[in-house]
Amino acid sequence: MPKVTQSSYFSPGQISGDSVTQMEGQVTLSEGASLTINCTYSARGYPELFWYVQYPGEGPQLLLRATKPNAKESNKGFEATYNKETTAFHLEKTSVQESDSAVYYCALSDTVTGAAGGAEHRL
Template sequence: GYSSCCDTSLLFSPGQTYGESVTQMEGQVTLSEGASLTLNCTYSTTGYPTLFWYVQYPGEGPQLLLRATKANKKEPSKSFEATYNTETTSLHLEKASVQESDSAMYYCAMNTGTFCDSRLQPGEFSRRSLFL
């Protein structure tokens, strides 16, 4: 397991750090209520990192939506789900039917376990806005 400091040592991108990155397509997504949602996230690193999706609702701080630690396993959370795919190095977030309450900022993040200094690595948040 990781030491406790690694739990908060997340790598946010699109900045590059030692060849490791996690990337989302930037910009807003506007959907009608009831439509299906897919937010793309790909990563670049060696090994099998722990991947995260965070959600930030208006007026609140970011909160963990789901965490994926096992390769090629589907991770469900609050009617969202994401499949950790090592072949495409991705963790795309999906929801079958979005509601107005899903309007938020969504962040993809990665922890390789190699940075145990209890601080965020350089690089901007990778983010995608969802408006309904």
């Protein structure tokens, strides 16, 4: 049975209050079941939003990235919509497989003004 573990990554921008929140803990699903991992964010403006996946014995890999509000992104059967009204970026898959067993991380990135007046991109 696929085992999905969810975790959150908090941006260094959290100093300014930016953060992501998602369900914690492990979920065990039957093959063919649908999966939804909730992720909501709190940020000024519209941050870039990401889903990373970490398969057993491997490092995290980028799964989905959304740079614009209301964008719908998909990859490997997973999809997520950047919903600016509900500040959500939920990860969904209609039919999970054993190979989907992994840890899934929701993350955000913000752009802040640096001391020199330029833009600093932080993950």
